[in-house]
Amino acid sequence: MVVCRPSFFSLVMTAIPAAMAAVGTSPSTPLSYPNITLESPIMSARVYMPTTKGHTDSASKNFYTGSRFEHASMIGDFTYGGDQQFYGHDLWRIPHDSVWPESGIGLASEFGCGDNGATCAGKGTITNGVLGYESAKAGEPFLKIGVGALVKGSCPDCVGDENGVYRFNSPYEFYRTPTWQVLPSPAYNEITLRSEEVVGEY
Numbered sequence: 001m002v003v004c005r006p007s008f009f010s011l012v013m014t015a016i017p018a019a020m021a022a023v024g025t026s027p028s029t030p031l032s033y034p035n036i037t038l039e040s041p042i043m044s045a046r047v048y049m050p051t052t053k054g055h056t057d058s059a060s061k062n063f064y065t066g067s068r069f070e071h072a073s074m075i076g077d078f079t080y081g082g083d084q085q086f087y088g089h090d091l092w093r094i095p096h097d098s099v100w101p102e103s104g105i106g107l108a109s110e111f112g113c114g115d116n117g118a119t120c121a122g123k124g125t126i127t128n129g130v131l132g133y134e135s136a137k138a139g140e141p142f143l144k145i146g147v148g149a150l151v152k153g154s155c156p157d158c159v160g161d162e163n164g165v166y167r168f169n170s171p172y173e174f175y176r177t178p179t180w181q182v183l184p185s186p187a188y189n190e191i192t193l194r195s196e197e198v199v200g201e202y
Contacts, residue, residue, distance in 0.1 A: 033048055033049075033061065033062060033063035034048070034049040034061065034062060034063075035047060035048045035049055035063070035076075036049065036191065037077075038191065042080065042081055042082075043078070043079060043080045043081070044077065044078070044079055045075055045076075045077065045078040045079075045087075046075065046076045046077040046078075047072075047074070047075055047191065048062070048063035048064065048074035048075075048076065048105065049062065049063075049180075049182075050062060050064075050071035050072045050074075050178070050180040050193065050195070051065065051071070051177065051178065051179055051180060052179060052180050052181065052182060053179045053180070053181055062098060063098060063105065064098055064103055064104055064105070064108075065098045065099055066098065066099055066100055066101045066102075066103055066104070066147075066171060067101055067144060067147055067150055067155075067171050067172040067173075067174070068101035068102070068104070068110055068144075068147070068168060068169060069101070069104040069108045069109060069110050069146075069147070070109045070110065070111065070145075070146030070147060071146070071147065071178060071180065071195070072146075072180060072193040072195070073104070073106070073107040073108055073109040073146075074104060074105050074106060074107070074108065075087055075105070075106030075107045076105045076106050078106065087105065087106035087107075099171055100171060101168075101169050101170065101171050102169065109146070110129060110146070110168075111129035111144075111145035111146045112127075112128040112129030112130070112145075112168055113126075113128055113129075114168060115128060115168065116165050116166060116167055116168055117165045117166055118130050118133040118134050118165070118166045127145075128166060128168065129144055129145045129146070129168075130142055130143065130144050130145070130166050131143040131145065131199070131202040132199050132200050132201070132202055133152065133166050135200070136152045137152065137163065138152055138153035138162035138163050139151060139152065139153060139154075139162075140152055141175035141176075141199045141200075142199060143197060143199040143202045144172075146195075147178065148174055148175075148176065148177075148178030148195070148197050149174065149175035149176050149178075149197050149199050150172040150173065150174060150175060151172060151173045151174070151175050154172050154173035155167050155170035155171055155172045155173075156170055156171065157170035158170065175199075176197070178195055178197065179195065180193050180194065180195045181193070181194045181195070
């Protein structure tokens with residue numbers, strides 16, 4: 001049985017000024033992408049920042065800008081006790097392509113079931129993380145939860161089948177560049193990122 005006391009596991013957000021500054025056009029390592037480190041005496045985690053408001057011109061310089069995973073869930077270099085590493089910072093694919101759907105790191109969370117289609121196969125009407133997909137026509141926006149507004153029929157696997165099923169692992173074009181806000185945190189040990197998008201009734 002493990003007992004965790006909140007004060008023992010508190011994380012302190014430490015900004016890394018050099019990493020938060022503008023980076024070159026061709027980052028060669030994960031550490032060259034905008035990031036911050038959350039740390040305490042016994043653990044640390046690197047959070048790769050999503051595109052923030054006022055910096056949409058630098059979206060191509062963020063670690064992940066794809067259409068599958070939530071942009072704020074890119075966590076690398078999570079270590080505990082100084083020697084136990086849970087998420088590394090090595091690139092999964094080389095060269096790294098921030099736009100490719102599978103180019104996530106660490107948590108790389110997805111609101112969906114990892115199947116093609118607007119609903120999860122065998123789960124009735126449970127959404128596959130997309131809202132308004134079935135009612136949208138080719139060229140119109142639909143909402144991917146945690147990602148943003150995407151254009152129906154814009155993925156490479158959609159060619160010739162623009163009104164076909166949602167392809168979870170094919171890169172869709174964004175209807176609007178998603179942006180995130182870094183909100184004031186209520187405590188020193190938190191980081192709060194928020195993104196809002198409205199498409200139709202959603």
